[in-house]
Amino acid sequence: MVGVSxxxxxxxxxxxxxxxxxxxxxxxxxxxxxxxxxxxxKSTLLRIIAGLEQQDCGTIEVAGIKVDHLRPKLxxxxxxxxxxxxxxxxxxxxNMALPLRMRRLSAWQRLPVIGALLPNVRSVCTEIKTExxxxxxxxxxxxxxxxxxxxxxGGQRQRVAVGRAMVRHPAVFLxxxxxxxxxxxxxxxxxxxxxxxxxRLGVTFVYVTHDQTEAMTMSDRVAVMLDGQVAQxxxxxxxxxxxxxxRVAELIGAPKINLLEAAxxxxxxxxxxxxxxxxxxxxxxxxxxxxxxxxxSLQFADRAGLNTLTGRLRYVEHVGADLFAYVDVPGSRxxxxxxxxxxxxxxxQSDQTLHLRVxxxxxxxxxxxxxxxxxxxxxxxxxxxxxx
Amino acid sequence: MSQQQVVVDRELWVETGxxxxxxxxxxxxxxxxxxxxLFILPAGAVLAIAATDWHLGAKTLSFIGTANFTSLLAxxxxxxxxxxxxxxxxxxxxxxxxxxxxxxxxxxxxxxxRAFYRAIHFLPFMTSLAAMAIVxxxxxxxxxxxxxxxxxxxxxxxxxxxxxxxxxxxILAVIGTWQSLGLAxxxxxxxxxxxxxxxxxxxxxxxxxxxxxxxxxxxxxxxAPVSLFVVIVVMxxxxxxxxxxxxLTKGGPDDASVMLLYALYRESFEYLRTGYxxxxxxxxxxxxxxxxxxxxxxxxxxxxxS
Numbered sequence: 001m002v003g004v005s006x007x008x009x010x011x012x013x014x015x016x017x018x019x020x021x022x023x024x025x026x027x028x029x030x031x032x033x034x035x036x037x038x039x040x041x042k043s044t045l046l047r048i049i050a051g052l053e054q055q056d057c058g059t060i061e062v063a064g065i066k067v068d069h070l071r072p073k074l075x076x077x078x079x080x081x082x083x084x085x086x087x088x089x090x091x092x093x094x095n096m097a098l099p100l101r102m103r104r105l106s107a108w109q110r111l112p113v114i115g116a117l118l119p120n121v122r123s124v125c126t127e128i129k130t131e132x133x134x135x136x137x138x139x140x141x142x143x144x145x146x147x148x149x150x151x152x153x154g155g156q157r158q159r160v161a162v163g164r165a166m167v168r169h170p171a172v173f174l175x176x177x178x179x180x181x182x183x184x185x186x187x188x189x190x191x192x193x194x195x196x197x198x199x200r201l202g203v204t205f206v207y208v209t210h211d212q213t214e215a216m217t218m219s220d221r222v223a224v225m226l227d228g229q230v231a232q233x234x235x236x237x238x239x240x241x242x243x244x245x246x247r248v249a250e251l252i253g254a255p256k257i258n259l260l261e262a263a264x265x266x267x268x269x270x271x272x273x274x275x276x277x278x279x280x281x282x283x284x285x286x287x288x289x290x291x292x293x294x295x296x297s298l299q300f301a302d303r304a305g306l307n308t309l310t311g312r313l314r315y316v317e318h319v320g321a322d323l324f325a326y327v328d329v330p331g332s333r334x335x336x337x338x339x340x341x342x343x344x345x346x347x348x349q350s351d352q353t354l355h356l357r358v359x360x361x362x363x364x365x366x367x368x369x370x371x372x373x374x375x376x377x378x379x380x381x382x383x384x385x386x387x388x
Numbered sequence: 389m390s391q392q393q394v395v396v397d398r399e400l401w402v403e404t405g406x407x408x409x410x411x412x413x414x415x416x417x418x419x420x421x422x423x424x425x426l427f428i429l430p431a432g433a434v435l436a437i438a439a440t441d442w443h444l445g446a447k448t449l450s451f452i453g454t455a456n457f458t459s460l461l462a463x464x465x466x467x468x469x470x471x472x473x474x475x476x477x478x479x480x481x482x483x484x485x486x487x488x489x490x491x492x493x494x495x496x497x498x499x500x501x502r503a504f505y506r507a508i509h510f511l512p513f514m515t516s517l518a519a520m521a522i523v524x525x526x527x528x529x530x531x532x533x534x535x536x537x538x539x540x541x542x543x544x545x546x547x548x549x550x551x552x553x554x555x556x557x558x559i560l561a562v563i564g565t566w567q568s569l570g571l572a573x574x575x576x577x578x579x580x581x582x583x584x585x586x587x588x589x590x591x592x593x594x595x596x597x598x599x600x601x602x603x604x605x606x607x608x609x610x611x612a613p614v615s616l617f618v619v620i621v622v623m624x625x626x627x628x629x630x631x632x633x634x635x636l637t638k639g640g641p642d643d644a645s646v647m648l649l650y651a652l653y654r655e656s657f658e659y660l661r662t663g664y665x666x667x668x669x670x671x672x673x674x675x676x677x678x679x680x681x682x683x684x685x686x687x688x689x690x691x692x693x694s
Contacts, residue, residue, distance in 0.1 A: 052589050073595035085590035089609035098605070102595030164594070 002064065003028040003204030004049060004172055009058035011044055018044050020228045021058070027220075028063070031198050031205045035215040036225035037251070042208045043176055045225070049206065050174050051075050063171045073102070078165035079174040082181060084157045086149040092160050093132050093145040099168045100128045135167045155186045162197065172204045179214060191217055212252055216240070224248050241362075246370040249292050255324060255337045257364075258293045273329040273336075275309050277358060279365070289373070292364035295324060298338035301355040308357045311336060316348055327354050431673070438666035444656065449663070456667035466668065468643040469651035472557055473627060476647060479561035480568065480626040481619060487565065488572025488618065489611070495573075496580045506577065513570035521635040524563050525550070550636055553644040560645055563632055568625060572618045579614035583607065613687070620683045627676055648672050 004026040011019040018041040026032045034042040047053040049060055051072035059068050067075045078099075086095050101110060104124050109115045116122065136142040139159045149157055158178060165173055178194070179187045195218050198205050209215055215222045216236040223233045232244035243249035249257050262272040264287075270277040272291055304310045311329035323342050326335040338356050340348075348354070365373040438456055442449035460466050495505045512520065527534050528549045536546040549559045587606050591597065596605040630649040633639060639646030639654065646654075652672065656665030 047589075050589075050593060052592060071597055072593045073597060077593070079590070079593050081586045081590060083584060083586050085584070085586040087587065087590075087605060087609065089612070098596070099594040102601070107598075107600070164590075 002026070002061070003030060004063075004206060005059075005061040006045070006049070007059045007061075009045065009048060009055045009060070011041070011048060011053065011055050018228055019048075019055075022225075022228075022230055023058075024223055024230055024233065026204055026206060028204055029202050031195070031207065031218060031220045033207045033209060033215040033219040033222045034225055035209060035212060035222050035251075038210055040225045041228045042210075042225045046079075046174050046176055046206060046208045049172075050077055050079050052079075076171040077174055078168060078170035078172070079176065080158075080161045080165050080178045082177040084149075084161040084178075084181075086157060086160055086164070088149050091146050091148055092141065092152070092163075093129070093136070095149070095160060096132045096135060096164045096167050097128050099164060100131065103168065104128065132163075132167055135163050139163050139166070154182050155190060158182065158190060159193075162194070166197075166201070170203070172206060173198075173201075175205065175207045177209055178207075179209075180211070187214075194218065212254070216252075224251060226251070242374070243364065243372060245372055246290060246292070246366040249364060249366070249372070253294060255295055258295065258298075258336045259366075260291045260293070260329070260332055260336075262289050262291050263287075264289065273309050273311070273331050275304070275307075277307055277360070277363075286368055288368050290366040290368075292366060293336075293358055294362060295337045295339040297359040297362040298336070298340075298356040299359060300338075300340055300344055301357040304355050305357075307360060308355050309336065310353060310355050313348060313350055313352050313354045315350055316345065318342070318345070323348075325354065327356065434666045434669050434673075437663055438670045440663045442663045444660040444662045452663070456664050457671075460664070460667055460671070465643050465646060466651055469639075469646045469648050469668075472643075472645060473629075473647045475557060476561055476564065476629065477623055477626040479558065480564040481623050483561070483565045484568045484572050484622045485615060485618060488569055489576050489615070491569070491573050492576035492580055493607070496577060506574065509573045510570035512567045517567055517631050518635060520567070521563070521632050524632075525636055528559065551641055553641055556637055556641065556645045560629075560632055560636070563636075564626055564629060568622045572622060575614055575618050576611065579611045580607070583610045616683070616687055620680070623679065624676060627672075627679070648675075 002025050004024075006022055006024040006026075009019055009022040010017070022041075022045060024032075034045060036042045044053060048055045049062075051067065051070060055068075059066055061067065062075055062077060087098065090098065104127075105115070105121065109118050109121045109124075133142060133145070136145055139162060141156060141159050141163060144152060144156060144160070149160065152160065161178070175194075179190050182190060191214060194205075194207075198218075207214075207218065216239075219236055221233055222236055222239050224231045224239060226247050231248050232239060234242070234244075239248065240252050243252065246259070250259070260272050262270040262277065265271050265276070268279050270279050270289065270291065277291065298309075301308050309327075309329055311327040314326045314328055314335050317324040317326070321342060322339050323345055325338045325340050325348060327338060329336050336356070367373055439451060439453060440449045441452050441455075491505075491509060495502055498505075526532075528536075530536060530546070530548040530551070533549075535549065539546045547555050549555045583606065587610070588602065591602055591605045594605075596602055628649055629647055630653065633645055633647055633650040634653070637645040639650050648668065649672065652665050652668040655661045655668060
C-alpha cells in the first residue's frame with residue numbers, strides 16, 4: 001500500500017521554478033528521506049505534502065486519498081519543524097493537547113469559562129489529558145508537562161514537538177530538518193530516538209535533511225533531490241554504491257568522491273592522470289569519460305603499474321581509525337583523496353611520491369552528460385578487475 | 389629577585405587601581421552632574437515648594453507642611469482633574485490598543501501599499517499636536533465644522549462638541565487616540581513581523597486555521613510583550629495630556645475637561661499659587677511612578693515566566 005503518493009508536482013515562486021514535475025511513491029510505514037543541498041526544493045515539497053503550500057500542478061495522495069484541496073488539518077499528517085515551533089505561552093502539556101482540542105472541541109467548547117460549563121467538555125478534556133500523559137510518558141517527557149518551552153533544553157523541545165505530532169496518531173509524519181538546531185552529540189542521540197520511534201509507530205515518515213549522515217543512517221530509502229527534481233530514489237547503500245549520476249555521487253560521501261577525466265585509448269584502456277586503467281570493452285564511452293573513485297577505493301601501492309595512480313602527497317589528515325591522504329595527480333586541479341590505514345602514517349611524508357592502486361570493482365564511470373555507465377541492471381561494476 | 393618583583397607589581401597595581409578609579413569618576417562626572425542639576429535638584433525643589441505657600445514672584449514664603457495637600461483633597465477642581473484624567477486614560481488606552489492592533493493586522497494581511505498605510509497612520513504622531521488641535525477645532529466647530537455638517541446632512545443629531553460637559557472629554561479622548569494610534573500601529577507591525585512563520589504553520593497543521601483560532605493561538609500571545617509596552621507608553625502619554633486641553637477647552641466647560649497637568653499649569657502660572665501647583669506636581673509624579681513600577685513588575689514576571 002502507498003503511504004504518500006506524489007504525482008507530477010511542480011511549483012514556482014514568481015519566475016523561480018522550485019519543483020519540476022516531481023513524482024514519488026512513499027510506501028506505507030516507510031522512512032523516506034528527502035536529501036539535497038539547500039535550495040533544491042525539498043522543504044517546499046514537504047510543505048506541499050503538508051498543505052502549507054499549494055502546488056501549481058500535480059496531485060498528492062495520502063493513504064490513497066487525494067488531498068489536494070484539503071486544508072492541512074484534514075490531511076492526517078503531522079509535522080515537526082526545524083525550530084520546533086512550540087507555542088511559547090503554553091505549557092508542554094497544553095502544547096501537546098492543542099491539536100486534540102482543536103479537533104475534538106468546537107469553538108464554543110474551547111472558550112475559557114463558558115466552555116467548561118457545556119456538556120461533555122469535561123470528559124473530552126480528561127480524555128485529552130490522559131492521551132497527552134501517555135504520549136509524554138512514551139517520550140520520557142512526563143516530568144516536563146507543566147513547564148514552558150523556554151524552560152526546556154533543545155533536546156527536550158525536540159521531544160515535545162515530536163509529542164505534539166504523535167498525540168493525534170497521524171498517518172504520516174513530516175519532519176523538516178528537525179535535528180539541525182541541536183548540537184552534534186545530541187543530534188546523534190536523537191537520530192537513534194527518531195529511528196526507534198519510527199520502528200515503534202510503524203507509520204510513514206517523510207524526513208527532510210541536507211545532512212547525508214542523517215539520511216544514510218535513518219532512512220529505508222533516500223530520495224536525492226537536485227534542482228527541483230528527484231535525481232534518484234534508492235536505499236542508502238545503493239545511493240552510495242550505485243549513484244544514478246555524477247551529481248548524486250558528488251553529493252553523497254565525505255570526503256567527496258574523486259572525479260578524474262579520462263580518455264579512451266581503445267582495447268579497453270583509459271588514459272587517466274598519467275596512468276592507464278584497464279576497463280571493460282563492452283561499454284560505449286564516446287569521446288570522454290569521468291571516473292569516480294571513492295577515497296576508500298584507493299589502496300597504498302609500492303610501485304607504479306596498471307590501475308595504479310601516481311602523484312605527490314600534499315598533506316595528511318588524521319581522523320582516528322583512518323587517515324586521509326591528499327595527493328596531487330597530473331591532470332587534476334583538486335587533489336585526490338585516499339582513505340588509508342593509520343599504520344601507514346609513519347611512512348608518509350609531505351611531497352613524497354605516492355602510488356595508489358584503484359580497487360576497480362568499486363570505481364564508477366560517468367559519461368560526458370553525467371549519466372553513470374553500467375552494464376545491465378546497474379549493479380555490475382563497469383571496470384574489470386585485473387589480478388596481478 | 390622574585391619577591392622584589394612581587395612588591396613592584398603590587399605598587400603598580402595600587403597605582404593603576406587608584407588612577408583607574410579617578411578616571412572612572414571623571415568619566416561619569418558630567419552625567420552625574422547633569423542628572424543632579426536637571427532631575428534630582430528640581431524634584432527636590434518641587435517637594436520643598438509643595439510644603440510652602442509661595443506665590444510666584446513673592447518675596448516671602450512660609451512653611452505650611454501638608455496644608456497644600458489637605459486643601460487639594462477638598463478642592464472640587466482638583467478632584468475633577470483627577471477624575472477626568474483617569475477617565476481620559478481609561479478611554480484612550482483601550483481604544484488605542486484595540487484600534488492599533490486591528491489596523492496593524494489589516495495592513496499586515498494586505499499585500500500592497502503597506503508602507504503608505506503605515507506612513508499615513510504614523511503622521512499624526514509625528515506632527516505637533518498643538519497645530520493639529522487647531523485643525524480639530526475647525527472640524528468640531530458647532531456651525532461651520534465638517535463634523536456637524538456631515539452629521540446634519542445624514543440626519544443625525546449635532547452637538548457643540550467642545551462646549552458640552554457630556555461630550556468634551558470623549559472628544560478629547562478621540563483626539564488623543566487618533567494621535568497615539570500611529571505609534572501603537574508601528575509597534576504592533578514590528579511585533580507582527582517578529583512572529584516566526586513556522587508558528588503559524590504549526591497552528592495550521594494543528595487545526596487552528598480559522599482567523600480567531602490563529603489570533604488566539606499564535607498572534608495575540610506573541611504580541612503580549614509589545615502590547616504591554618504600548619499600554620505603558622500610551623498610558624504615560626495620556627496621563628501627561630496638556631496641549632489639547634490648553635488649546636481646545638481650557639479645562640471647560642465648568643472643569644469638565646480639566647486634567648492633572650492642566651490643573652497644575654493653571655494653579656502655578658495663571659493663579660500664581662506655586663506652592664499649591666507644586667503639590668499637584670508631587671501627586672502627579674507619585675501616580676506616574678507608581679504606574680511605571682507596577683508595569684515594570686508585570687513585565688518582569690511575564691518575561692521571567694515565558
